Amino acid sequence: MKERNKLLLMLAAFLACFYLPVELLPFRNPVFEALALVRWYAREHVLLCLVPAFFIAGAISVFVSQASVIKYFGSKANKFLAYSVASISGTILAVCSCTVLPLFSGIYKRGAGLGPATAFLYSGPAINVLAIIMTTRILGWQLGVARAVGAIIFSVVIGLLMHLIFIKEERARKVEGELFAGEVEEPRALWQNALYFAAMVGFLVFANWAKPQEGDTGSWASIFAAKWYLSAGFLIMIGVMLVGWFKKGEVSEWTQSSWTFAKQIMPLLLMGVLVAGLLLGRPDQEGLIPSWIIAKSVGGNSLLANFFASIVGAFMYFATLTEVPILQSLIGAGMGKGPALALLLAGPALSLPNMLVIRGVLGTKKTVVYVILVVVMATISGIVFGIIIK
Numbered sequence: 001m002k003e004r005n006k007l008l009l010m011l012a013a014f015l016a017c018f019y020l021p022v023e024l025l026p027f028r029n030p031v032f033e034a035l036a037l038v039r040w041y042a043r044e045h046v047l048l049c050l051v052p053a054f055f056i057a058g059a060i061s062v063f064v065s066q067a068s069v070i071k072y073f074g075s076k077a078n079k080f081l082a083y084s085v086a087s088i089s090g091t092i093l094a095v096c097s098c099t100v101l102p103l104f105s106g107i108y109k110r111g112a113g114l115g116p117a118t119a120f121l122y123s124g125p126a127i128n129v130l131a132i133i134m135t136t137r138i139l140g141w142q143l144g145v146a147r148a149v150g151a152i153i154f155s156v157v158i159g160l161l162m163h164l165i166f167i168k169e170e171r172a173r174k175v176e177g178e179l180f181a182g183e184v185e186e187p188r189a190l191w192q193n194a195l196y197f198a199a200m201v202g203f204l205v206f207a208n209w210a211k212p213q214e215g216d217t218g219s220w221a222s223i224f225a226a227k228w229y230l231s232a233g234f235l236i237m238i239g240v241m242l243v244g245w246f247k248k249g250e251v252s253e254w255t256q257s258s259w260t261f262a263k264q265i266m267p268l269l270l271m272g273v274l275v276a277g278l279l280l281g282r283p284d285q286e287g288l289i290p291s292w293i294i295a296k297s298v299g300g301n302s303l304l305a306n307f308f309a310s311i312v313g314a315f316m317y318f319a320t321l322t323e324v325p326i327l328q329s330l331i332g333a334g335m336g337k338g339p340a341l342a343l344l345l346a347g348p349a350l351s352l353p354n355m356l357v358i359r360g361v362l363g364t365k366k367t368v369v370y371v372i373l374v375v376v377m378a379t380i381s382g383i384v385f386g387i388i389i390k
Contacts, residue, residue: 058258119159272353338386
């Protein structure tokens with residue numbers, strides 16, 4: 001199939017999801033919830049979240065040399081620097097578990113080590129400043145602080161464990177990568193590339209700036225009021241830099257690379273969102289697994305309650321910030337504080353759509369280990385937290 005036909009097919013699928021007339025369907029059941037979740041995802045997360053992320057990932061693949069990625073994130077990179085940058089990336093990006101995937105795929109395919117790459121993969125959606133602030137304000141400062149500290153520690157520990165578990169494969173990959181690790185002549189100065197990526201990330205962040213709570217008149221509300229002006233400003237900066245600093249061939253290669261990421265990731269994401277909606281429904285709506293079972297299973301601070309919360313969090317799709325009101329409802333229904341933290345640490349960083357895409361990048365074995373590490377660590381953290389605040 002020609003690339004043009006693939007693009008048209010993907011565009012048709014997106015428009016079908018975007019305009020899916022779910023309100024006209026005569027039934028209300030898990031199938032309805034699956035279709036409704038897909039439409040919501042297409043409307044809220046594709047154009048302003050995923051599409052910019054695809055372009056950033058494509059830019060990483062084209063404009064950042066493999067030697068540079070290996071230098072800062074590869075096997076010979078300064079471990080403290082590599083893991084420090086990877087573990088706090090979420091404070092800058094503020095993306096969800098699906099939006100981070102193209103960025104993760106981009107740096108990993110350019111030669112980043114498995115450890116720093118998976119630390120970045122976890123931290124991107126987990127260490128979201130706004131989400132942590134909302135957690136503190138709505139669910140209490142104990143959960144807010146525990147979430148922030150736990151997410152940073154998780155990203156580093158998970159990255160290190162992934163590196164150690166697959167160290168033989170990493171060494172083989174390191175030898176292959178070293179062939180490209182020499183000094184290369186960069187077509188632009190470092191500050192030019194840095195400014196260009198900063199503008200792209202700026203657009204991604206401000207275009208998705210969340211609406212403040214009702215009655216909030218602080219700086220967050222002011223930024224929200226100006227979000228489209230700020231976003232437009234960053235777009236203009238990107239256009240000016242593309243015209244002034246980049247060759248025509250580079251821009252063409254950039255769009256091709258972005259399209260490659262879109263082909264790889266979009267179908268898996270939409271399929272995963274559909275399945276997640278079928279099984280778990282939407283917030284306040286039922287899927288095949290009734291919500292009362294979930295609420296009843298996460299009371300107290302037992303091993304089973306924390307493990308169940310981690311599993312549900314790992315497979316359910318949480319858009320950025322939606323986990324907070326969902327948890328507020330679950331806590332009101334009797335959910336323990338330990339399981340609440342377990343869900344906060346596993347949920348935003350993982351989802352069924354997220355797992356399908358990670359498998360396409362890392363393979364089945366690495367993906368299974370990554371998911372197990374997140375679930376086990378979230379379970380243990382929930383138990384410890386539940387004991388401390390008891």
